[in-house]
Amino acid sequence: MTGNRAPLAALKRELRAERTAVRDGLAADVRASLSSQVCSHALEWLQKEKAASLLAYVPFRSELDCRPLIAGAWVLGRGVLLPRVIAEAGTMSLHTVGSWEELTPGAYGILEPLIPEENGQERKVLPVPDVVFVPGLAFDRQGGRLGYGKGYYDRMQASWKQDSGFALKPPVWIGLAFSQQLVPEVPMDGHDAYMDMLITEEGIFHCREENKPWN
Numbered sequence: 148m149t150g151n152r153a154p155l156a157a158l159k160r161e162l163r164a165e166r167t168a169v170r171d172g173l174a175a176d177v178r179a180s181l182s183s184q185v186c187s188h189a190l191e192w193l194q195k196e197k198a199a200s201l202l203a204y205v206p207f208r209s210e211l212d213c214r215p216l217i218a219g220a221w222v223l224g225r226g227v228l229l230p231r232v233i234a235e236a237g238t239m240s241l242h243t244v245g246s247w248e249e250l251t252p253g254a255y256g257i258l259e260p261l262i263p264e265e266n267g268q269e270r271k272v273l274p275v276p277d278v279v280f281v282p283g284l285a286f287d288r289q290g291g292r293l294g295y296g297k298g299y300y301d302r303m304q305a306s307w308k309q310d311s312g313f314a315l316k317p318p319v320w321i322g323l324a325f326s327q328q329l330v331p332e333v334p335m336d337g338h339d340a341y342m343d344m345l346i347t348e349e350g351i352f353h354c355r356e357e358n359k360p361w362n
């Protein structure tokens with residue numbers, strides 16, 4: 148948009164490299180233990196809320212392992228959606244999944260929902276869950292988030308806004324993170340999706356009202 152774009156992209160690249168190293172540096176057993184604490188907070192929150200459906204992710208690399216959250220949501224009878232990457236389009240399709248057996252490795256080697264008929268008929272309109280749990284490399288307390296740099300979550304939010312405008316209740320966006328991933332400020336572009344809340348092993352944080360994604 149403006150001459151500020153290039154420095155922002157460079158800042159994001161730098162932060163991405165730095166935060167990848169920090170996250171990768173957490174020992175696997177520490178990651179597993181912190182992840183289960185985060186999932187417990189998230190499940191407690193889910194039980195208090197009336198959220199009937201959620202979008203989660205299947206972890207890869209050194210991401211926070213949200214599989215206990217997914218399994219817990221199944222036990223609670225909440226609908227769990229998982230994404231499939233459509234790499235050519237830079238978009239994701241979302242599918243309800245009820246067991247681990249319904250997954251198969253997809254783009255980037257991430258486990259993704261098997262769709263019944265591989266006839267290229269991805270659903271055009273994305274289902275809108277009540278809650279979106281978002282992975283990331285870095286987050287800030289204003290709700291800023293840094294991902295791997297392909298904009299999949301940003302585009303998903305834009306697509307929901309386009310499909311439904313303000314007709315539907317917008318999902319609550321929740322970043323799941325190790326507290327080590329919190330930074331003072333993530334550089335944010337105009338199209339970047341903000342989180343409403345963050346959950347770390349230390350607990351639940353509400354982010355700034357004015358950054359609510361659907362404002």
Ligand SMILES: Nc1nc2c(c(=O)[nH]1)N(C=O)[C@@H](CNc1ccc(C(=O)N[C@@H](CCC(=O)O)C(=O)O)cc1)CN2
Binds near residue numbers: 257282
């Ligand atoms: N577990 C999980 N699932 C997810 C995401 C995620 O962040 N975590 N996504 C969230 O978006 C989507 C996948 N996004 C991805 C985006 C980029 C790369 C990746 O490998 N990027 C290269 C750099 C590519 C380039 O610059 O051309 C890299 O990191 O080395 C992987 C996944 C959908 N599913």
Ligand SMILES: Nc1ncnc2c1ncn2[C@@H]1O[C@H](COP(=O)(O)OP(=O)(O)OP(=O)(O)O)[C@@H](O)[C@H]1O
Binds near residue numbers: 292295296305336
């Ligand atoms: N709504 C959108 N429409 C078109 N392009 C977009 C949109 N949102 C983001 N992009 C593009 O996608 C790329 C991703 O940018 P960004 O660095 O913000 O990704 P990210 O949020 O870190 O990644 P991810 O969501 O994949 O984890 C940029 O090139 C950006 O221009």
